[in-house]
């Protein structure tokens with residue numbers, strides 16, 4: 001690629017309307033020349049390039065402690081790299097102010113974590129529509145503007161349709177159910193990219209397969225780009241592409257070798 | 259869901275801690291407000307003890323001493339005022355009325371006051387209220403007595419009951435004027451002032467019961483004057499303890515005050531009750547300022563409790579913060595969330611404290627009135643009360659900035675990593 005590597009000098013970042021070589025408005029995720037280290041630690045990530053196209057469903061594998069969650073933090077704009085750029089949907093996160101980054105994340109990204117995804121004091125539906133409370137853009141993208149209806153539709157699509165379930169405190173749901181509520185929340189308001197950080201590791205085998213199938217179906221239906229992270233390589237077959245962090249990362253100290 | 263709703267739901271989720279924190283604030287606020295209310299009531303009660311009296315005249319001593327024995331029935335006069343001097347002042351053209359006061363005897367611990375009917379006519383308290391009779395009427399016969407409300411209630415007296423006056427002020431007296439018993443003809447309505455604790459008789463009656471007492475010694479039994487014979491004798495006193503003066507025109511008060519203070523024939527002192535009361539209040543006020551400061555520290559303790567509760571909750575809530583950030587919450591949202599939480603706790607605590615204070619006052623009122631003669635009229639929240647409560651909430655918000663800032667920092671360093 002002949003693009004400049006210095007993020008602040010990138011014309012595409014300054015002007016979002018500028019044509020981008022990797023897609024209509026840039027790739028979903030475009031990581032370049034990235035270097036990251038936690039304070040007072042050796043470099044954890046040194047990633048020359050990692051690109052996920054729009055609509056693609058990618059599986060990223062790597063052993064525990066190899067820096068997968070850290071990479072997702074960088075992609076989400078929560079962590080800031082020491083060098084290199086992270087572009088999301090054509091926008092270089094480094095050009096945004098911290099609060100603009102938060103807004104950008106709220107608007108374009110959905111997150112699912114390993115466990116404890118839900119706010120314990122909010123109801124099931126309230127948890128699902130939470131992103132709309134912080135991002136007007138995501139609220140606006142809900143068809144008809146009826147957040148509750150869209151929340152129920154997503155829960156239904158993820159197999160949580162029963163009214164009895166909706167009225168239960170989230171803390172009384174099984175882990176599998178909680179993860180599906182988290183998935184519904186991550187998908188509400190059609191964010192372009194969904195980032196899932198080991199969402200299935202707390203699930204048993206059956207629940208894992210079911211969860212993954214429902215998540216993939218809904219992503220396909222919404223055209224969502226999916227970056228799915230796990231140390232469990234057996235799941236890779238369901239995805240368009242499988243990446244190994246060990247291959248992407250040049251940092252010598254990157255945890256246990258894959 | 260606005261931040262307020264989130265903060266409220268979050269608090270409700272931790273309701274035990276939240277309620278305890280709120281209760282601590284409520285109790286401290288109730289204490290502060292209670293002290294403030296009693297303080298105001300005490301100050302007003304003080305100022306209300308006597309009103310409409312322009313001057314009090316007694317033998318020369320201290321201003322406070324004269325005020326204490328003439329109005330509060332505390333302490334003793336060092337000397338008397340002669341009847342002639344009293345008559346001279348009472349006869350002045352700028353003097354509208356006078357009330358003679360003669361003290362020195364008692365009845366079962368209550369002071370006996372010798373005076374005349376002008377007392378019932380001119381004495382005012384609480385910003386100009388008249389003395390009124392609960393039952394009965396002023397004294398008319400020589401051996402009639404009128405009781406203050408407290409005396410009647412504590413001793414269980416009714417109209418027509420006989421009472422015997424003791425010579426001197428001891429609670430248990432060995433020298434009683436038992437040969438000249440009095441009859442109760444009137445009981446005054448409660449005033450919340452020392453009047454309630456006074457037995458009123460006429461000046462002539464005091465002279466009559468002291469006929470047998472010459473230079474502090476009682477006449478021998480055979481030489482005593484009996485009650486009926488006493489009626490026929492000259493009973494105008496030779497001296498009184500003090501007297502109150504109402505001026506024709508208040509502007510002339512200072513003129514008379516100077517004239518009395520410079521009176522050659524007798525060493526006299528004239529005081530303006532309002533001025534003396536303020537002086538007395540300033541003295542007593544030190545104590546209640548101290549009380550107020552203590553109450554303020556208790557409130558501070560309550561707020562520190564809140565601070566501790568919120569700070570302690572932060573660790574277990576890092577996950578909650580990370581989730582909020584993952585859905586687009588900015589650090590300022592997290593900051594507002596925690597500040598709002600402090601604000602909710604403080605506002606709830608203050609509201610509950612106000613309710614608690616008023617509840618306690620309502621409950622304690624009868625007892626305070628009956629036992630201590632303190633009239634606690636809580637009234638609404640004054641501007642000062644509001645400012646005080648507002649300051650508490652403001653202080654809570656300022657304190658809430660600490661955990662809010664900590665949480666803000668946490669979200670920045672934690673990012674989206676959810677530590678279990």
Ligand SMILES: Nc1ncnc2c1ncn2[C@@H]1O[C@H](COP(=O)(O)OP(=O)(O)O)[C@@H](O)[C@H]1O
Nearest residue numbers: 038044062063064065066067068069070071675
């Ligand atoms: N906030 C942090 N500060 C310092 N070191 C961290 C922090 N978060 C993670 N690490 C370290 O970085 C390494 C990678 O962690 P992580 O990205 O969570 O790996 P993975 O998700 O692949 O298990 C680990 O050694 C971990 O201890």
Ligand SMILES: [Mg+2]
Nearest residue numbers: 068069197198
């Ligand atoms: Mg991880």
